[in-house]
Amino acid sequence: MNSKYIIDIQQIRSQFPALNQSVYNKPLVYFDNGATTQKPQMVIERLKSWYEQENSNIHRGVHYLSQQGTIAFENARKTVADFVNAQYQHEIIFTKGTTDSINLLASSLGNLLVHDGDSVLVTGMEHHSNFVPWQQLCIEKKATFHVTEITDQGEIDLANYQLHLEKKPKIVAIAHISNVLGTINPIAEMIELAHKYAIPVVIDGAQAIAHQHIDVQSLDCDFYAFSGHKMYAPMGVGVLYGKEKWLNSMRPYQFGGEMVSQVSEQETTFNELPFKFEAGTPNVGAVLGLESAIKFLQDIGIENVKKYENELMHYALKRLSEIENLRLIGNPAHRAGVISFVIDEIHPYDLGMIMDKLGMAIRTGHHCAQPVMHHFGIPGTLRISFALYNTFDEIDSFVEALKKAILMLS
Amino acid sequence: MNSKYIIDIQQIRSQFPALNQSVYNKPLVYFDNGATTQKPQMVIERLKSWYEQENSNIHRGVHYLSQQGTIAFENARKTVADFVNAQYQHEIIFTKGTTDSINLLASSLGNLLVHDGDSVLVTGMEHHSNFVPWQQLCIEKKATFHVTEITDQGEIDLANYQLHLEKKPKIVAIAHISNVLGTINPIAEMIELAHKYAIPVVIDGAQAIAHQHIDVQSLDCDFYAFSGHKMYAPMGVGVLYGKEKWLNSMRPYQFGGEMVSQVSEQETTFNELPFKFEAGTPNVGAVLGLESAIKFLQDIGIENVKKYENELMHYALKRLSEIENLRLIGNPAHRAGVISFVIDEIHPYDLGMIMDKLGMAIRTGHHCAQPVMHHFGIPGTLRISFALYNTFDEIDSFVEALKKAILMLS
Amino acid sequence: MTIEQTQNQIVEEFSLFDDWMDKYNYLIEMGKDCPMIETQYKSNNYLINGCQSRVWLHTTFDGGIIHFRADSDAVITKGIVNLLIRVFDGHTPAEILTADTTFLDKIGLKEHLSPTRSNGLLSMVKQMKLYAQVFQLKSTQNHE
Amino acid sequence: MTIEQTQNQIVEEFSLFDDWMDKYNYLIEMGKDCPMIETQYKSNNYLINGCQSRVWLHTTFDGGIIHFRADSDAVITKGIVNLLIRVFDGHTPAEILTADTTFLDKIGLKEHLSPTRSNGLLSMVKQMKLYAQVFQLKSTQNHE
Ligand SMILES: Cc1ncc(COP(=O)(O)O)c(C=O)c1O
């Protein structure tokens, strides 16, 4: 494949040191981007320069380094707010990742809204991080936990969703993009439906944020959660966007440090947004790395990324269709570059083992989404997931390796 | 001062790039180590090499990078376990910091032990992070929140502590070293006393971990919490040590990802220790950075660090005693290199502003310990806090600057 | 003098200083002279709670003109308080609402109004503008 | 043959292979022939749940000797299961308790017993040792 793409892929790849390596003497093909992406040089450099020149604890420090750090940190918050088009900067809460963001919500929003006899609604294609916190909340509150059915194509059954909404759950939680099936859910429509019943909607954007433009105001979602490490940023930082009115009415999740305003033995008053939800020393370095990652994405243009990854995805689907006994798990009408499949009569783990030896970094297993596995009656899948630095050549190598592995295992 | 010390201070300083800078054209004197320490080159390099060569998501991934990452991560856990002499590796839980560790406990241990009518005991010299979570737990559970009195020397009033123990609180939480007063609390003795009543003890080790040898087994504490960023490691990683028996009986704090074993719509079973308490993608890079920081400390020898910092502290106290109208806040018999003071008639903020212009990175304010400020009836203090790279010359410069600032403000 | 004229005057005064020391000495002097607020107004009702220093602000509205009196427990903060009062005191709500605080940038003291300082000054300026808004509304209602 | 002899034999067999492909082909072959467990034992009671693959282990104790039968749903795991059974089956509790699994290191397949694999194999070995312990206890009690 040598046609001209919207982005200069070799130039981009050269910015990712981790891509330029061999495993078992085979060139690494990194198709595990749904788990975590590699980091461009500018993100790594940002971390490094923070620790080499700027490092200090921020907020409340009067000295120079602390002041500069605070300014940099709050500028990063603004960058994130602009990136997802939040109305206010203080609607951006820094967390340690998507899981942390959603657990914050299950606790703080859960305590606000969910009581004995109420219910919460999720979908049958959630990652455990957007499933178990809500399930456990329901157990704790003696509320009912409802799960919207999914179709055999791997799409949300919208009629079933509508039926569930009529039972007026207190909170609805939905993945923007499924980490197993690749399904891009019609969240704008689903949010609008939920809002007809005045139900707030939590979107798990972990798999979407690096792959398409997110506009929280036009989506009108109440909350949007994502992880830095899945969008070219360092580990240890995530984001929770929340509408001001919700965040203001929720109680803090963690206590201590910056989130406190006045403390006496009897009582504590809390700081304003966003600090109210950011207890303890924040991960400043990683937040600045996240800002760099956003700039990196914006330089390339997220629409270009989307187009390019879309071409990769279609090419991969075409090439995979050559392979006998290959069954895609999930075949939704709108899909992203996350592709799961099984090969009849061959266990995903066996294939994964052989593919690894052939230099292919792919994922096998249930992908922390056991309810999806139950739906399709399988123990696990093989999953490939793309980032903007993947190439058509890599897909070719992957398909060759897959054929070889299948041959070995048949 | 030119006598010979146990450690080669110039050699050590050369490993900290951030120390080698000027602010406002004055050489930086970094005395804000209680807030966060600077990072040695080997820690920064570890972060960099993780992201440049090794980065991947760990646990459950079958491919090479993921396997190697998992092994490195679990080795780091072993390094931490050995560093604090935990009995088992799985007693080490990685969190995002001390505040996160203590909030985990206030939730999981709190839910296990504290009910309507019970009480929890802390001390009057706690950082908000080891005060507010317990206070809020008590409010939520309709339990009583007790605070052990401190003396005017800035020590825990042990008679008062004993009286409080007799009321049989369900949990006792104590700072190992006060972040304002520098007091080294007699925690071994206090733990033993609490254990007479079979009460578990939580130690906030944030200010101790980088400055003296910690042996959780000989202390016999039930929990010990600390932050990486205060011990030369990156931000975004902390540790909660807990005795196996407690960790096993506590419910998880957050849900999702690796901490889950089996999930169905109806119920979820949880993974074993330590994974049960580590929901979501861990901050692998920072954990490896923490491992490097520990190796850095071990190379120098934590006993040498303690001796050296002790000399710094005594020298600073001596030099500060030259200054008229200077009042130490806290004058405990056993103290660490954290020194708070006020100058009569001069507001700490004013002094901090001028000291900043003179290149001194020191902290002013209430240091997230308002109960301590209430005790001493002051709005805040100036605080200097040492790390192993500080020098006697820096103390001299500091004292000169302080004299100048006082002159300006008198 | 208009608000702008006062601002320009302050900028000129500060242009005489060569270094930060002189500037801060001047601020400190001003902090010491600052027209103190009457003791009864130095209470929690008038308190603007910065985390590092505290500011008290008392406001009166008389004959279409707003008068501000303020104080702080920290002398450098008080110096800036003094400058802000000099600039905003004795003006109409409309004048105050359209005015900015760029003079602080020009004299290199902008950092004191940074949200990261938490010295109460940024909140004080917000509070002054809010009063101006309230008084403006009040006076238009009175005229209806 | 002693446990050590079997281990040495396996190491020798594997020394014939030049590369990982041959090694894995052999494992796969073995996985295919592995003495299957009786269907009734392929149930949850005998299941060792790895996250990636599943292993069933059935154990009997007869005349001082332990017999192991096992299976896995993944063929490579099954190949390793086969090797482990070959090594440990038909020995006394004491022999099993003192034995190690270093042969897997020597043939370069140690990674399969890593806790990070979560393929059920490490748990299987632990389980075998646990059985040996239980049976040892039982037989000493019988002799008392
Ligand atoms: C859809 C989805 N939600 C949530 C998560 C959890 O993200 P993290 O592990 O960064 O908290 C993931 C990551 O695998 C995901 O794919």
Ligand SMILES: Cc1ncc(COP(=O)(O)O)c(C=O)c1O
């Ligand atoms: C005694 C003490 N406890 C807890 C903390 C909170 O640590 P972190 O902000 O890393 O969570 C600090 C940090 O200032 C501290 O000094």
